[in-house]
Amino acid sequence: xxxxxxxxxxxxxxxxxxxxxxxxxxxxxxxxxxxxxxxxxxxxxxxxxxxxxxxxxxxxxxxxxxxxxxxxxxxxxxxxxxxxxxxxxxxxxxxxxxxxxxxxxxxxxxxxxxxxxxxxxxxxxxxxxxxxxxxxxxxxxxxxxxxxxxxxxxxxxxxxxxxxxxxxxxxxxxxxxxxxxxxxxxxxxxxxxxxxxxxxxxxxxxxxxxxxxxxxxxxxxxxxxxxxxxxxxxxxxxxxxxxxxxxxxxxxxxxxxxxxxxxxxxxxxxxxxxxxxxxxxxxxxxxxxxxxxxxxxxxxxxxxxxxxxxxxxxxxxxxxxxxxxxxxxxxxxxxxxxxxxxxxxxxxxxxxxxxxxxxxxxxxxxxxxxxxxxxxxxxxxxxxxxxxxxxxxxxxxxxxxxxxxxxxxxxxxxxxxxxxxxxxxxxxxxxxxxxxxxxxxxxxxxxxxxxxxxxxxxxxxxxxxxxxxxxxxxxxxxx
Numbered sequence: 001x002x003x004x005x006x007x008x009x010x011x012x013x014x015x016x017x018x019x020x021x022x023x024x025x026x027x028x029x030x031x032x033x034x035x036x037x038x039x040x041x042x043x044x045x046x047x048x049x050x051x052x053x054x055x056x057x058x059x060x061x062x063x064x065x066x067x068x069x070x071x072x073x074x075x076x077x078x079x080x081x082x083x084x085x086x087x088x089x090x091x092x093x094x095x096x097x098x099x100x101x102x103x104x105x106x107x108x109x110x111x112x113x114x115x116x117x118x119x120x121x122x123x124x125x126x127x128x129x130x131x132x133x134x135x136x137x138x139x140x141x142x143x144x145x146x147x148x149x150x151x152x153x154x155x156x157x158x159x160x161x162x163x164x165x166x167x168x169x170x171x172x173x174x175x176x177x178x179x180x181x182x183x184x185x186x187x188x189x190x191x192x193x194x195x196x197x198x199x200x201x202x203x204x205x206x207x208x209x210x211x212x213x214x215x216x217x218x219x220x221x222x223x224x225x226x227x228x229x230x231x232x233x234x235x236x237x238x239x240x241x242x243x244x245x246x247x248x249x250x251x252x253x254x255x256x257x258x259x260x261x262x263x264x265x266x267x268x269x270x271x272x273x274x275x276x277x278x279x280x281x282x283x284x285x286x287x288x289x290x291x292x293x294x295x296x297x298x299x300x301x302x303x304x305x306x307x308x309x310x311x312x313x314x315x316x317x318x319x320x321x322x323x324x325x326x327x328x329x330x331x332x333x334x335x336x337x338x339x340x341x342x343x344x345x346x347x348x349x350x351x352x353x354x355x356x357x358x359x360x361x362x363x364x365x366x367x368x369x370x371x372x373x374x375x376x377x378x379x380x381x382x383x384x385x386x387x388x389x390x391x392x393x394x395x396x397x398x399x400x401x402x403x404x405x406x407x408x409x410x411x412x413x414x415x416x417x418x419x420x421x422x423x424x425x426x427x428x429x430x431x432x433x434x435x436x437x438x439x440x441x442x443x444x445x446x447x448x449x450x451x452x453x454x455x456x457x458x459x460x461x462x463x464x465x466x467x468x469x470x471x472x473x474x475x476x477x478x479x
Contacts, residue, residue, distance in 0.1 A: 002477070003284060003291070005272050006299035007031030008038020009463060010455040012255040013071070013470035014297045019262045023478050027264045028293070030286060032271035036256055039425055040463075042247020043332075045416035049368040050247045051332035052375065053420045055463050056362060057241040058248070060234045064464035071467060072244075073228040075254040082366050083234070083242035090365040091240045093343035096162055097358075097407055102346055105159070118158040126151045127195050135192040140431050143180060144172035150194055162347035165357040168461050169328050169380025170428050171350065179429045243366055248463075272300075275308040277449050295450040295477050299470065301325065301424065302457035316443045319436055323457050325424035328357070329378040329387065331400035334416040339364070339372050339408065346407075355379065355386035356403050371415070376400040381428070393419040427457045452477035 002024050004014050011029060018024045039054035059065055072078060084090055095102040096118055103117045116123075130150045143164060148156040156172070164172040167180070178185045187197020234242070244250040259266060274285040275296065284291045298305050306320035344365060347358035355378050363373040378396060379387060387395065397419050404410065437458050444451055452473035459469045 001026040001028060001293040002295050002297065003282070003293040004029040004297045004299065005305075006038070006455065007033075007036040007266065007268065008299060008455070008466075009040055009252050009255075010038075010466040010470045011297075011299035012036065012252050012259070013467045014299060014454050014473055015259050015264050015266075016071070016255055017471045017474040018297070019259060019264055021474055021478060024474075029259075029264065029266045030270040030272055030284075031266070031268045034268050036266070036268065037249055037252035039422060040248050040252055041420075042249035043418055045332075045334050045373075045418070047334065047369065047371060047416065049334050049363070049371055049373050049416070051334075051373070051418040052247055052362065053330055053332070053418065054422070054425075055248055056360065056375065057243050057365060058463050059241055060231075060239045062464075064460075064462070064468045066231045067468050067471065068464045069231045069234055070228045072251065073230040075251075075258055077244060077250065077254055078230050080245045080250060081230075081242055082245055083237070083239040084365060085238050086240055088240070088365075089342035090344040090361070093341070095343060095346035096158060097346045097348045098158060098352060102341075102407070119152075119154050121152075123155075126155065130194045131196070133193065135188055137189065139435065140176050140178040140185075140433075142173050142431055143175050143177040146177040146181075146185065146188075147172075150188065157351055158349055161351070162349045162358070165350065165380060166347045168428060169326050169357055169377065169426050171381040174381070174428065174430045176429050176431045176433045178431075179433045182434075241365065251463075272308060274311070275451075276312055277451070282450060295452075297452045297454060297470075297473050297477055299453075299455040299466075299473075301455070302427065303424070305453075313443075313447070313449070316440065319440050319443070320457075323433070323436070324428045324430060326380045326426050326428060327383045327421065327423045328380055328425055329383065329391070329396040329400075330420045330422060331376040331378070331397055332362075332418040333374045333376065333400065333404065333414040335372040335374070335410065335412060336370075336415050337372060337410075337412060338370070339374075339410075341408075345374075350382065354403065355382075355399055359404055359407070374404060376404055380426070391421070393421065396421065426461055429461075450477065 002018055004011050007029055015027055015029050018027050041053040043051040043053060045051060058068060060069060092107050094105045096105060098118065106116060106123065129152055133150050143160060144156045147160045161172040164170050164175055184194050187194045191197035191200050270286050272284055272286055276283040281292050281294060282296055302320040302323040306317040310317040339361060342364050343361055345358060345360035348354050348356050357377040357380050360375045362375055363371065378400065397417060401414065454466065454469040454473035456466050459465050
């Protein structure tokens, strides 16, 4: 029997891929809470507008994006897809809020030749900065330090730092460049600069003599070279972002329905308190009851899994425990009038010292009737600094309304709202993360532990990342 711990999107995806593998005959999924879907949660306002409490859009980029669309296609959800292309205002217009004003980010090649209000020189000039900057050999460093060295302090502070707030609610001075932007990091380490490295890799692809290098994927690739019709359609129509009618929670709900039809045993309110690996089986303590299985796939946060392994594998537990997380306050607001600006939203540099990380204009991305729906994200790496250890939902709501109305010059009060405090919701892939994850996997392999890992603690925090990590976990555990 195979046990999957955690019923969020990664755990449900792991159960799905396990059910598709003929080598796995019996599957049981344990979820400690009373609901499935994890951080993906879609609610409706009284008017019927969708409030996304967690992720709201998915991108079609790379093998991870293709893999997710293949899953959506297999689950018969393609008729529910809503999407936008490259000319949509939400694709074209993204802002940074700094010095009490909204600043538009460049959205075309032409824009890099102009001096924008966030910087003191055109972006094109930073190429010379990078070419002149000396190479520093390192195994890793923070994104802020890397960008500051190679492109300048203002880009690090005014563009990259708020971008990291939007990606993982994190501090760019702590997040690993080798993990989040590996191609940029490798460009310097291998070629001496970002520009030289990217040009060299581009030329390699263009002038490669072996057709197989550019057209044939590795036979063990997780995503087949030919995707579903849905993937081909997304490429053809140049989908930049997509979601589902009724909210993204339709995805985990569809997974649950599919798994139940295939007799996967899904149990909620079942908390795993301890894991013990024996020579020929695994013992789990579930709600103080002993259970046995042959293998375990954990989609639990690394810090939670660490507690389960502490007694038998303290070294592995120590590596897992130090992967940090941050708490994010999410406030959905619905206004009766329509915003004068059409855009994806705006992010705020940490140096502004505001409690907000950014605001997304949900109803611009995917219109919802005549009202305006905004989502305010707050705290992250600075949650306790701005809100203390135990803030009330009222405190977060008041803060969100006050700052959003001030920034966007809104005079009316919202007609509906939703507040959620998502405690420890986003792992932080800090400097040294890639090496740490390798040590974790090496330990599991060296000790022949029938355990595979998936979820946002390891390979990325996006929906595409965690779904692909679930697919990889199933491959790992049946080898």
